Amino acid sequence: MSMMTPEIRPSAIARVNPVAKLAVALLISCALMLSIDWVSAATALLLEAVLLAWCGLNARQFWLRTAPVWIAAPFGMLTTVLYGQDSGAVLWGAGLVTITEGSVELGLAIGLRVLAIGIPGIVLLATTDPTDLADGLAQVLRLPARFVLGALAGLRLVGMFIDDWHSLALARRARGVGDGGGLRGRAGRFGGLAFALLVLSVRRGSKLATAMEARGFGSDEPRSWARESVFGPRDAVVVAMGLAIAAAAVAAAVLAGTWRFVLA
Amino acid sequence: MPAPTPRDERVTGARVTASGWGWRHAGRARPAVSGLDLDIRPGERVLVLGPSGAGKSTLMHALAGVLGDDEDGDETGELLIDGIRPRQARGRVGLVLQDPDSQVVLARVGDDVAFGCENLGVPRAEIWPRVTQALDDVGLDLPLRHPTSALSGGQKQRLALAGVLAMRPGLVLLDEPTANLDPDGVVEVRDAVHRSVQASGATLVVIEHRVAVWQDIVDRIIVLDPAGGILADGPTSSVLTAEGARLAAAGVWIPRYPPGRPARRPLAERTGEVLLSAAGLAVGRVPFARRQPVVVAEGIALDVTAGTATAITGPNGAGKSTLALTLAGLLAPAGGHLSATAALTAAGGQPRAAGRGRRRGGVLGADPHVWRSRDLLERIGTVFQDPEHQFLAGSVRDELAIGPRALGLGDAAVADRVDGLLDRLRLEHLADANPFTLSGGEKRRLSVATVLATRPRLLILDEPTFGQDSRTWSELVRLLAELLDTGTAVVAVTHDDHFVDALADERFVLAPSAGPASAGAITTGTIAPASAATPSTAAETGAP
Numbered sequence: 001m002s003m004m005t006p007e008i009r010p011s012a013i014a015r016v017n018p019v020a021k022l023a024v025a026l027l028i029s030c031a032l033m034l035s036i037d038w039v040s041a042a043t044a045l046l047l048e049a050v051l052l053a054w055c056g057l058n059a060r061q062f063w064l065r066t067a068p069v070w071i072a073a074p075f076g077m078l079t080t081v082l083y084g085q086d087s088g089a090v091l092w093g094a095g096l097v098t099i100t101e102g103s104v105e106l107g108l109a110i111g112l113r114v115l116a117i118g119i120p121g122i123v124l125l126a127t128t129d130p131t132d133l134a135d136g137l138a139q140v141l142r143l144p145a146r147f148v149l150g151a152l153a154g155l156r157l158v159g160m161f162i163d164d165w166h167s168l169a170l171a172r173r174a175r176g177v178g179d180g181g182g183l184r185g186r187a188g189r190f191g192g193l194a195f196a197l198l199v200l201s202v203r204r205g206s207k208l209a210t211a212m213e214a215r216g217f218g219s220d221e222p223r224s225w226a227r228e229s230v231f232g233p234r235d236a237v238v239v240a241m242g243l244a245i246a247a248a249a250v251a252a253a254v255l256a257g258t259w260r261f262v263l264a
Numbered sequence: 265m266p267a268p269t270p271r272d273e274r275v276t277g278a279r280v281t282a283s284g285w286g287w288r289h290a291g292r293a294r295p296a297v298s299g300l301d302l303d304i305r306p307g308e309r310v311l312v313l314g315p316s317g318a319g320k321s322t323l324m325h326a327l328a329g330v331l332g333d334d335e336d337g338d339e340t341g342e343l344l345i346d347g348i349r350p351r352q353a354r355g356r357v358g359l360v361l362q363d364p365d366s367q368v369v370l371a372r373v374g375d376d377v378a379f380g381c382e383n384l385g386v387p388r389a390e391i392w393p394r395v396t397q398a399l400d401d402v403g404l405d406l407p408l409r410h411p412t413s414a415l416s417g418g419q420k421q422r423l424a425l426a427g428v429l430a431m432r433p434g435l436v437l438l439d440e441p442t443a444n445l446d447p448d449g450v451v452e453v454r455d456a457v458h459r460s461v462q463a464s465g466a467t468l469v470v471i472e473h474r475v476a477v478w479q480d481i482v483d484r485i486i487v488l489d490p491a492g493g494i495l496a497d498g499p500t501s502s503v504l505t506a507e508g509a510r511l512a513a514a515g516v517w518i519p520r521y522p523p524g525r526p527a528r529r530p531l532a533e534r535t536g537e538v539l540l541s542a543a544g545l546a547v548g549r550v551p552f553a554r555r556q557p558v559v560v561a562e563g564i565a566l567d568v569t570a571g572t573a574t575a576i577t578g579p580n581g582a583g584k585s586t587l588a589l590t591l592a593g594l595l596a597p598a599g600g601h602l603s604a605t606a607a608l609t610a611a612g613g614q615p616r617a618a619g620r621g622r623r624r625g626g627v628l629g630a631d632p633h634v635w636r637s638r639d640l641l642e643r644i645g646t647v648f649q650d651p652e653h654q655f656l657a658g659s660v661r662d663e664l665a666i667g668p669r670a671l672g673l674g675d676a677a678v679a680d681r682v683d684g685l686l687d688r689l690r691l692e693h694l695a696d697a698n699p700f701t702l703s704g705g706e707k708r709r710l711s712v713a714t715v716l717a718t719r720p721r722l723l724i725l726d727e728p729t730f731g732q733d734s735r736t737w738s739e740l741v742r743l744l745a746e747l748l749d750t751g752t753a754v755v756a757v758t759h760d761d762h763f764v765d766a767l768a769d770e771r772f773v774l775a776p777s778a779g780p781a782s783a784g785a786i787t788t789g790t791i792a793p794a795s796a797a798t799p800s801t802a803a804e805t806g807a808p
Contacts, residue, residue, distance in 0.1 A: 004371035005411040131371055153369045159413060160365070162552050164653075170594045171654040174646040176670035176718065178637030192656070199700070200652065207366035213330045214359040215369070215427060216383035226378035226391045 004130055004156055011056025014127045019136040020235035021124035024242030029117045031246035037260050038105060040253035041112035047245045048120055055123060065126045069118035077111030084110075116249075130155060132229070139229040146218055153212060157204055161197060168196050273397055277306030277467040278356050278434030280327065284341030286492070287322055287331065296322040298340070298492035304484075306434070309461065309468040311478050314488035314495070315514035316703055316733060320471045323488070324439045326350060327469065328359035345435060355384045358428030362440040362731075364420035369427075373399070373415075374408025376423060380431040391430075398430040401463060402456040416580055418449025422456050429460050436461060438470040442477060443731035446580055446759040450477055457481070473733045474517045475504065487511065515705075515733030523738035525766045526745035535769075536570030536751050539608040539722050540591060540632070540644075546599030547583055547590040557598040560586050561774055564600070568722060570607070573744070573754040575764045578774030584757040585649065585726050587774065591755060592646040592724045593632025603630035604643070611643045611721045638670050645720035649727045651711035655699040660691055660710060663699050667718040685713045689743075705736035712740065716747075723747065725756040729763050741766050 008014050013021070028048075032041055052062075063070075080103060087102030134152040137143045172178045172189065181188065212218070253259040286298035297319035304310055314320050325331045326343055329350035345353040358380070361367055370376040377395045386394070395408070402422040415423060421441055428436060438457065442450040458481045461468045472478055485503040489495040496507045504511075504518060512521030528534075546562035560583030568574060568591065576584050589595045590602065609628040628639060635643075648654050657663040664685055668678040686692045689709045694702060699710055708728070715723065723744075729737050744754055744767055758764060764771060 167653045171648055173637045176638045176641040176667050204366050210330050211367040214328045215380035216354050222385050224382050224385045226382050
């Protein structure tokens with residue numbers, strides 16, 4: 001429901017073409033995945049923080065949406081510090097757990113990285129309507145309409161899974177096979193439910209496909225678009241900014257001498 | 265041809281011709297349709313009738329050009345729309361299907377209506393005026409950005425119709441468009457169809473069991489013969505006069521031939537002890553990822569008595585299904601009291617072992633919701649609205665055996681019960697079939713049979729007659745009447761007035777609440793027992 005028709009408040013970032021937003025998120029992620037070091041991640045995060053001020057998201061929305069990243073980052077950092085690859089001076093040690101200069105640095109790099117990749121990704125996608133994204137993918141990137149719209153229509157069915165799952169579980173209880181059998185019984189029931197949901201979804205999917213075909217979908221005729229997806233100068237600027245952040249992060253790390261190419 | 269102006273929605277009705285047309289689905293021995301000769305003139309409005317299995321849906325899919333190709337079946341003869349094959353005539357034909365949920369394509373009302381136009385390559389400037397016009401024609405007065413997931417069943421069907429109308433088809437096909445709707449939804453959709461085909465002049469072909477709904481807006485009835493070809497074809501009234509009795513016997517709802525009602529024992533003779541008692545009961549569901557239920561109805565006082573049928577009625581969103589699932593011990597009460605009496609807890613075999621929900625000494629507690637799943641079987645049986653939700657096995661026989669096996673009955677006893685039910689509900693010839701491959705009526709019979717297999721004292725049914733033909737309907741009513749006569753209690757959520765008239769001894773009307781739209785808010789649903797219930801005197805005095 002809310003997933004397919006999110007309430008997106010008007011903001012500067014909400015007006016940007018979803019394809020541009022997707023490009024920014026991908027550019028920054030790719031650049032930061034090439035190396036594991038704290039300088040590149042910190043640079044990207046800093047620049048993102050400056051740009052976030054212009055996004056038009058209110059504080060409450062921002063913290064609520066990005067909460068998972070703020071929880072994941074310290075955890076990632078902590079585990080790397082404790083169990084990560086050791087190098088340099090040993091700061092503290094007890095059994096399997098050793099903290100070294102190297103593992104602290106690595107932990108910092110991981111933690112910052114989670115934030116620098118996660119925050120723009122969440123902010124950009126939280127301000128995007130799935131329908132607009134599909135329009136952009138098909139009209140701007142010229143991906144085949146058959147796949148893009150098929151996926152979009154299929155995504156709508158996902159919302160029904162929760163209701164179906166609930167009904168299936170109640171029906172099993174009514175049939176006398178809803179409990180008992182301990183842990184093994186529970187695992188078996190979960191598998192059975194998952195399979196029943198799969199069967200139901202496939203049936204729904206094929207009905208939906210017939211309905212779409214009956215409305216002329218999938219023919220070889222050229223298709224028109226009711227909603228125009230425009231990739232304008234502003235969107236180009238946004239992509240350029242994404243590129244600039246990625247380049248700045250890499251450059252800063254190389255200059256600081258911390259660049260560690262993961263594939264090397 | 266000059267481009268039509270946006271407000272001009274007149275189209276040229278399409279002509280349908282068939283000569284010796286037939287179709288056999290791949291892997292089936294018999295053709296679904298054969299030897300069909302047909303001529304439907306432009307602008308005609310036709311109701312297609314026939315017993316289930318006569319190939320009505322196959323014909324509709326063929327006309328819509330979605331039947332598939334050589335891999336999907338074998339075609340004989342010729343079926344043409346305006347002289348060309350349906351697959352080449354896409355855009356000339358629009359199809360509305362039965363299931364409201366699986367026809368919505370996009371997430372917003374305007375986008376969904378525009379979808380067909382886009383596929384036909386209609387220029388953008390022309391799409392939006394068409395969308396507004398189509399929504400206007402079907403009476404959907406909603407913002408274009410309104411989420412489609414928030415629509416009722418009737419609204420979804422009107423949305424599907426609008427999506428078809430916006431394509432400006434010369435032929436509008438409706439495949440049981442109102443079978444899954446409540447009475448208000450049925451009228452909504454029927455009226456929208458009437459208005460819009462009148463405005464556009466398109467040819468209309470409808471399949472539907474319920475003749476009364478459509479007979480005033482169609483001008484011709486065609487009856488398909490399951491043996492191939494056409495059984496009757498002509499003006500509405502003359503076909504109904506000549507073929508009415510035969511069609512009624514085949515399961516079509518004909519106003520002049522209502523299905524017979526079973527003889528019943530007088531209420532005083534069959535009524536027994538109170539089995540389940542609710543006082544100040546509030547019902548609701550716990551939304552995904554929440555802990556507190558959202559209450560949809562409260563202040564419910566209700567006694568369920570052995571041998572008595574209670575109908576729960578009321579508008580959509582009043583919480584009828586939620587109440588039924590709560591009475592069935594499947595949902596926890598959201599407040600108030602619901603207790604099973606000793607007459608119900610003592611039903612069936614002795615409880616085998618102490619466990620959750622039992623008091624010490626192996627006696628079952630009073631709250632059905634904390635009983636174990638197996639303890640429900642001989643006490644409260646539930647028939648769900650969608651039979652597919654409750655099927656678990658790969659064959660009809662195994663499906664029926666699940667309940668008795670869960671009770672721990674021996675092989676002989678299980679086989680005995682299963683064979684009895686197969687015979688009683690005319691499912692013998694389908695014993696090895698997969699439940700999902702059955703027809704709508706067969707699925708309904710099976711879902712009732714699976715519940716009867718464990719002989720519960722109380723039977724709870726959610727819309728048992730939805731979309732059923734008159735034959736399945738009367739079988740179901742007869743079966744429930746028999747169970748009532750032998751002391752089983754029946755509680756049914758229903759919109760079906762015929763069903764209430766034929767069976768209900770008591771009627772509870774759940775008043776409308778703000779409904780699920782106000783999720784999170786607690787709304788009060790008041791309950792008013794209809795004072796004199798609805799004792800159907802004719803049926804009751806029919807007892808020997």
